[in-house]
Amino acid sequence: MFICRDDGSGCLLWFGELIDMREFSEDGPDIYIRMASSELVQQVSLNGKKRKIVAVTLAFLIGLLLLGMSLIVYLRKRKRKNSQLRREGFAGNLMHNSEQGHTDKSQTEDLELPLFDLAVIVNSTNNFSINNKLGEGGFGPVYKGILEGGQEIAVKRLSKNSSQGLDEFKKEVICIAILQHQNLLRLLGCYIQGEETMLIYEYMPNKSLDYFIFDQTRSLLLDWPKRFHIINGTARGFLYLHQDSRLRIIHRDLKASNILLDIDMNPKISDFGLARSFGGNETKVNTKRVVGT
Structure with missing residues (x-):
């Protein structure tokens, strides 16, 4: 050289x-x-082979990484789908068993519920202040709350003297948590500890339909376009419950106080404690006892 x-x-x-x-x-x-030309050609050839090896290895590793990511995404989607189907199947069984007067304890324990911390609920409602009370139904009193981030919530607290019990509570959670529709009230979470049971919902600033239609002054605020909008939205919600959802539901407690209104007067169907499920191929079902409205 x-x-x-x-x-x-x-x-x-x-x-x-x-x-x-x-x-x-x-x-x-x-x-x-x-350098001799033979050595230079040999060196260039060697470098070319190295680059090809590096390129092939890099492409293989990238392909392997993409395959792994695709597999992870597929498994997660499949897990969510299977979990959804299990919850819907469980929901149907639980609601049917409750209607017959018995509930499998192991089933209720397997139900996954979004849980709120008691301290968060107490702070948001100012320790369940009477000034935060929105109303009271068969389940118990309902309080307005404001979380630390400013989000408004509604807390339904099971009364010890309530005519509704654990089965109605489970039905409420199952229906609202699993059935997703713009005209169904959205459940944010719940709290269960001993005899203390609470449900946390999105807050409806315009309260319920009966707040307007049974008051001579406020009823004047509902002109025909607003009334038609409320009727149409409520009908869409019940069409979803009766036909479009895999877990078909009969509400059995339809009344003005169970139609809540958001800030834009969009109706939200609430209170599924007395609901009853029926099979996907059925168009009607007979119940053996008088319930609801």
Whole structure:
């Protein structure tokens, strides 16, 4: 190998292995190397092979990574779908058993519920202040609450003297948590500890339909377009319950106080404590006792 230096010190022949002189000094003169064409072709070929190996290896690793990510996404979607189907199947069984007067305790324990901390609920409702009370129904009193982030909530607290019990509570959670529709009231969470049972919902600033239609002054605020909007939204909600949902539901307690109104007067069907499920191929079902409205 023929090597020349640019400092005028001359040229020399080199027959040994090349050494990277930058390992010893960065300030030395530039060195020009003349190689045989055969060695240069061999070196270029070797570098080309290395680049191909690196490219193939990199492509393989990227493909493997994408395959792994796709598999993870598929498994998660499948898990969510199976979980949804199990919950819906469980919901139907639980509601049917409750209607017959018995409930499997192991089933109720397997139900996954979104839980709120008691301290959060107490702070948001100012310790269930009478000033925060929105009303009271068969389940118990309902209080307005404001979370630390400013979100408004409605807390339904089971009364010890309530005519509705654990089965009605479970039905309420199942229906609202599983059935998703813009005209159904959205459940945010719940609290269960001993005899203390509470449900936490999205807050409806315009209260319920009976707040307007049974008051001579407020009823004037409901012109025909608003009334039609409420009727249409309520009908869409019940059409979803009766036909479009896999877990078909008969509400059995339809009344003006169970139609809540959001800030835009959109109706939300609430209170599923007395609901009854029926099979996907059925169009009607007979009940053996008088309930609801």
